[in-house]
Amino acid sequence: MSAAPAKFAYWVPNVSGGLVTSKIEQRTDWGYEYNRELAVLAENNGFEYALSQVRYMAGYGAEFQHESTGFSLALLLATERLKVIAAVHPGLWHPGVLAKFGATADHLSGGRFAVNVVSGWFKGEFTALGEPWLEHDERYRRSEEFIRALRQIWTEDRTELAGDFYRLRDFSLKPKPLNTPERPHPEIFQGGNSTAARAMAGRVSDWYFSNGKDFDGVVEQLADVRAAADLAGRTPPKFALNGFLIARDTEVEARDTLREIVAKADTDAVEGFGAAVKQAGRSTADQKGMWQDSGFEDLVQYNDGFRTGLIGTPEQIAERIVAYRGHGVDLFLLGFLHYHEEVRYFGERVLPLVRELEARLPDPETRSESPALHA
Numbered sequence: 001m002s003a004a005p006a007k008f009a010y011w012v013p014n015v016s017g018g019l020v021t022s023k024i025e026q027r028t029d030w031g032y033e034y035n036r037e038l039a040v041l042a043e044n045n046g047f048e049y050a051l052s053q054v055r056y057m058a059g060y061g062a063e064f065q066h067e068s069t070g071f072s073l074a075l076l077l078a079t080e081r082l083k084v085i086a087a088v089h090p091g092l093w094h095p096g097v098l099a100k101f102g103a104t105a106d107h108l109s110g111g112r113f114a115v116n117v118v119s120g121w122f123k124g125e126f127t128a129l130g131e132p133w134l135e136h137d138e139r140y141r142r143s144e145e146f147i148r149a150l151r152q153i154w155t156e157d158r159t160e161l162a163g164d165f166y167r168l169r170d171f172s173l174k175p176k177p178l179n180t181p182e183r184p185h186p187e188i189f190q191g192g193n194s195t196a197a198r199a200m201a202g203r204v205s206d207w208y209f210s211n212g213k214d215f216d217g218v219v220e221q222l223a224d225v226r227a228a229a230d231l232a233g234r235t236p237p238k239f240a241l242n243g244f245l246i247a248r249d250t251e252v253e254a255r256d257t258l259r260e261i262v263a264k265a266d267t268d269a270v271e272g273f274g275a276a277v278k279q280a281g282r283s284t285a286d287q288k289g290m291w292q293d294s295g296f297e298d299l300v301q302y303n304d305g306f307r308t309g310l311i312g313t314p315e316q317i318a319e320r321i322v323a324y325r326g327h328g329v330d331l332f333l334l335g336f337l338h339y340h341e342e343v344r345y346f347g348e349r350v351l352p353l354v355r356e357l358e359a360r361l362p363d364p365e366t367r368s369e370s371p372a373l374h375a
Helices: 032-043 068-078 095-109 123-128 136-155 195-204 215-232 251-263 267-282 296-300 314-326 339-360 364-369
Strands: 007-012 049-052 083-088 113-117 159-162 167-171 187-190 207-210 238-244 331-335
Touching: 007 032, 007 068, 007 339, 032 068, 032 339, 049 068, 049 331, 068 083, 068 095, 068 113, 083 095, 083 187, 095 113, 095 136, 095 167, 113 136, 136 159, 136 167, 136 187, 136 195, 187 195, 195 215, 207 215, 215 238, 215 314, 251 296, 314 339
Parallel strands: 007 049, 007 331, 049 083, 083 113, 113 187, 187 207, 207 238, 238 331
Antiparallel strands: 159 167
16 A cells, blocks of 8 residues: 555535534535635645535535536635546536536646546436436446546547447547646546446546445455456556544544534435435445445435544544555545534644654554554
């Protein structure tokens, strides 16, 4: 495993309702002014990435939404170092059109644009727009073809593709996105917990996003993704893990906050969301779709963020982050209750402890023996 330090991303709150489906106070805002300040604050407090969410219509506690690609570009232009990942849906985007937007955004931002290809769980958005709703594994086949097309357009002079979902004939994109020492084209992220998602990540993606998981869940997913990459004869994607972070001066305060979030959950919205996502995942052949084993508390945070266990004092959270890093997690995608205050608290109180623990680690070959990794 690489000795590189852990990287951090945050969920951009460009969708109303915050990151938990609860009636607890959330000092956050989906508007641009708030998010512009947050982006600058985040890049000055240790965050390397931000992920703009994609929602096209109201549902499950999210009444208002800003479109992800335009919002991502605005945040890129408001910052200097932050890389912004725009979530997009194949089926609602054509890869050639997104490639064009991405190349422009990459030039305008000096090579900081990235994309997260979302196969989709919200059937209502597709049907409301008059678009066909594919079954689970077909959605991932489409996403894989989308990523292959996107990478080819970004890196080759001319693209020819006669696929099942997309057809490109002698298509040429100029200018190409920037080719930098860090990456030959904008980084391509992808999520999903199912067997189809893991196999697709191994074959085509640069990064794999996981829902919240404990250590055993991370190890299992990483093994599957790496096996798929080996079969494809390529370097495995990097691994990113979702987590909702509740850092407080005492563990009691942190645990009390979690209990309050769950106690004040918007029951109707949580149950509606749960029914929608479990329907989407049940169509997998082996019943391993996302959210299939998620309980009510897990679903209060859309992507099982409580499961990662980043809840407690700065010391406890730093130890757990470094433990996950030792298991192969490269990037932590974090959500917060009160964004401005908690992003600053993370940068001032948690991140220095993470870096201190990382500096004490032995050689990467022997990291699994470190007591800190079993905290």
